[in-house]
Amino acid sequence: MLGLMQDWPLLLHRIIDHAAIQHGTREVVSRAVEDGSLRRTTYARVRQRSLQVAKRLGREGIALGDRVATLAWNSDRHLELWYGISGIGAITHTVNPRLFPEQIAGIIDHAGDRILFLDLTFVAMVEQIQDKLPSVERYIILTDAFHMPDTTLKGAVPYEDWLAEADDDFAWAEVDENTAAGLCYTSGTTGGPKGVLYSHRSNVLHALAVAAPDFMGLSSRDTVMPVVPLFHANSWSLAYSAPMTGAKLVMPGAKLDGPSLHALLEGESVTMTAAVPTVWLGLLQHLEATGGTLTSLKRVVIGGSACPRAMTEAFERKYGVTVSHAWGMTEMSPLGSFCSVKPVYEHLEGEALYDLKVKQGHPPFTVEFRITDDAGKDQPWDGQTFGRLKARGPAVAKAYFRREDEPILDEHGFFDTGDVATLDAAGYMQITDRSKDVIKSGGEWISSIDLENLAIGHPDVAEAAVIGVAHPKWDERPLLVIVPKPGKTPGKDEMLAFMTGKIAKWWLPDDVVLVEAIPHTATGKIQKTKLREMFRDYRLPG
Ligand code: AMP
Numbered sequence: 001m002l003g004l005m006q007d008w009p010l011l012l013h014r015i016i017d018h019a020a021i022q023h024g025t026r027e028v029v030s031r032a033v034e035d036g037s038l039r040r041t042t043y044a045r046v047r048q049r050s051l052q053v054a055k056r057l058g059r060e061g062i063a064l065g066d067r068v069a070t071l072a073w074n075s076d077r078h079l080e081l082w083y084g085i086s087g088i089g090a091i092t093h094t095v096n097p098r099l100f101p102e103q104i105a106g107i108i109d110h111a112g113d114r115i116l117f118l119d120l121t122f123v124a125m126v127e128q129i130q131d132k133l134p135s136v137e138r139y140i141i142l143t144d145a146f147h148m149p150d151t152t153l154k155g156a157v158p159y160e161d162w163l164a165e166a167d168d169d170f171a172w173a174e175v176d177e178n179t180a181a182g183l184c185y186t187s188g189t190t191g192g193p194k195g196v197l198y199s200h201r202s203n204v205l206h207a208l209a210v211a212a213p214d215f216m217g218l219s220s221r222d223t224v225m226p227v228v229p230l231f232h233a234n235s236w237s238l239a240y241s242a243p244m245t246g247a248k249l250v251m252p253g254a255k256l257d258g259p260s261l262h263a264l265l266e267g268e269s270v271t272m273t274a275a276v277p278t279v280w281l282g283l284l285q286h287l288e289a290t291g292g293t294l295t296s297l298k299r300v301v302i303g304g305s306a307c308p309r310a311m312t313e314a315f316e317r318k319y320g321v322t323v324s325h326a327w328g329m330t331e332m333s334p335l336g337s338f339c340s341v342k343p344v345y346e347h348l349e350g351e352a353l354y355d356l357k358v359k360q361g362h363p364p365f366t367v368e369f370r371i372t373d374d375a376g377k378d379q380p381w382d383g384q385t386f387g388r389l390k391a392r393g394p395a396v397a398k399a400y401f402r403r404e405d406e407p408i409l410d411e412h413g414f415f416d417t418g419d420v421a422t423l424d425a426a427g428y429m430q431i432t433d434r435s436k437d438v439i440k441s442g443g444e445w446i447s448s449i450d451l452e453n454l455a456i457g458h459p460d461v462a463e464a465a466v467i468g469v470a471h472p473k474w475d476e477r478p479l480l481v482i483v484p485k486p487g488k489t490p491g492k493d494e495m496l497a498f499m500t501g502k503i504a505k506w507w508l509p510d511d512v513v514l515v516e517a518i519p520h521t522a523t524g525k526i527q528k529t530k531l532r533e534m535f536r537d538y539r540l541p542g
Contacts, residue, residue, distance in 0.1 A: 009177035010204035013087040020047035023246030030075040031253035034147045048168045053084025056166035064089035069113035071095045074251040086181040089173035093183040094231040098522035105132040107185045110193045177201040186330045195401030206333040206395035207240035209364040214340040220246035227275035233334035258286025269296040276304035276524040294319045305525045306449045308456040327360035333395035337361040359430040367393040383424030390414035439468035460488035480509035
C-alpha cells in the first residue's frame with residue numbers, strides 16, 4: 001500500500017521560491033568583480049532574475065539535459081545563474097578557474113558545455129583556449145555594457161544586456177526530481193576527468209541535512225559568507241542551504257585575502273562563514289598583524305583539508321569563534337561529516353576538547369560510513385584502527401559522468417573515498433591520510449596529517465607538509481617541509497624537540513627542511529604529488 005501524501009518533487013527551484021516568498025527582503029550582498037564595490041539585492045530579486053535567466057536560456061535553445069558552464073566567483077549573478085540553469089532542466093557545470101587552462105579546456109570539452117558564463121577575470125585566459133572548446137556556442141561576460149572589455153570570444157555580450165532581453169514571465173521546468181542539475185569535476189590531478197553529476201533530489205536532501213543544528217546550524221537570523229567557492233562542490237551547499245533557511249548571504253567575489261574578508265565579516269555583521277584552512281591562515285595573520293577583532297562572527301566551518309589544531313584554538317581562544325571541522329569531497333555533494341559535540345563528549349574541556357575538535361566528526365542523517373581493510377573486511381570502531389573510509393547515501397556519487405560503465409561502489413553500495421580513517425565508538429571519524437599519502441614505515445602506517453597538525457602548532461611555522469621519502473631499511477620515513485613565518489628560521493633540533501612527547505617516537509620526522517612556499521592544488525590543498533616531485537632527489541641524512 002502506498003502512502004497518501006502529496007507528490008512534491010524535490011526540485012531546486014523550490015528553494016529560491018521559498019526564499020523569495022518567506023524571506024524575500026533578506027539581502028544578498030556581493031563584492032563586485034569590476035571594482036570591488038558592494039552590490040546589494042534580495043532573495044525576491046534573485047528569484048526574479050533567475051526566472052529571467054531560464055527564459056533567456058530557452059531562447060538560446062538550451063533545453064533539458066544541456067550543460068551550461070560558469071567560470072565565476074561567488075556573487076549574486078552566479079547564484080541567479082544556478083537557479084536559472086537548473087530551473088529550465090539544464091545542468092550547471094561549475095568550472096574551477098584555478099585549474100590549468102589545459103585542464104579547463106579538457107573538462108569543458110568532456111562536459112560538452114554549450115554556453116559559458118564567465119567573470120571579467122577569466123576573459124584573457126578563455127580567449128587563449130577557445131579554439132579547444134568546440135562545444136561552446138557562445139560566451140556571456142558577467143558584467144554590464146560599461147565594463148565590457150574588447151574580446152575575441154565568440155558571440156560575447158555583457159550579461160546584463162543579454163538578461164534584459166527576457167522578462168521573468170516563466171514557469172520553472174517540472175522535471176523528475178532525479179534529473180541532473182549540477183556537474184562538478186574532481187580536482188584530482190591523475191587519471192581522466194571525473195565529473196560528479198548531482199541531481200535536484202540529491203542537492204535538496206544534502207542541503208536539508210547539512211543545514212541542521214549539529215552541522216551548518218543555519219537559521220533566518222544568520223548572515224552567511226560562503227568563502228568556499230560555488231565551483232568547489234556547491235560551496236559546501238551554502239548556495240542552497242542559506243536561501244532555504246532565509247539566512248542573509250554575503251558573497252566575497254574575487255577578493256579572498258585576509259583584509260578584504262575581514263572588512264566583509266565586520267561590515268556585513270557575518271555570523272557564520274566557511275572555507276579551507278589556507279583562507280583562514282590569511283585572515284588570522286591579518287588579525288594578528290593589525291590587532292583586529294571579530295565582533296559578530298559566531299561560527300566558522302573549516303574543511304577541504306585537515307584543520308590544524310592551532311587554527312581551531314586561535315579562533316576559539318583569541319577571537320571567541322566556534323570552529324566546526326568538516327570533511328567531505330566532490331563525490332559527497334560534498335559534506336560527509338561535521339565535528340560538533342555530542343552529549344557523550346559534553347564533559348570534555350581544555351586540551352581534551354581540542355583533541356576531539358581535530359577529528360573530522362560525525363555524519364548527518366543521509367550519510368553512512370564504514371572502514372575496511374584492503375580486503376574489504378570491516379574494521380573496529382575503536383578510534384585507533386585505521387581503515388579505508390567508505391560512504392553511502394542519497395547524495396553520494398554512484399558513477400562518474402560519461403564513465404557510467406566503470407563501477408565505483410563495493411558490493412554493499414559503498415563508495416571508497418580514497419581516505420584512510422578511524423571511527424570511534426561514538427561514531428566520530430578522523431582522517432589519518434589520503435590512502436596514497438600515508439607513510440608506510442616498517443610495515444606500519446604514519447599519518448602525515450597528524451605530523452602536519454603538530455608542526456603547525458610551533459609559533460615560527462606558517463605552513464607544514466609531511467611526505468614519505470624512500471628509506472633503505474624502513475621503506476619510507478617522514479620528511480617535514482616547513483614554510484617559516486616571516487623572519488623566523490626554526491631549526492631541525494628545535495622542531496623535533498617541540499614534537500617529541502606528543503607522538504610515538506618512531507613517528508618523528510627524519511629531517512626538517514625549510515622552503516619559501518608549499519605547492520597547492522586548485523582547491524587550496526597541499527599538493528603532495530608536486531611536493532614529492534620537488535624532493536625526488538632528496539636523500540635523508542645518514
Ligand atoms: P575534493 O573532492 O577536492 O573536495 O577533495 C576531497 C578530499 O579532500 C577528501 O577525500 C580528503 O582527502 C580531503 N579532505 C576534505 N576535507 C578534509 C578534512 N577536514 N580533513 C582532511 N582531509 C580532508
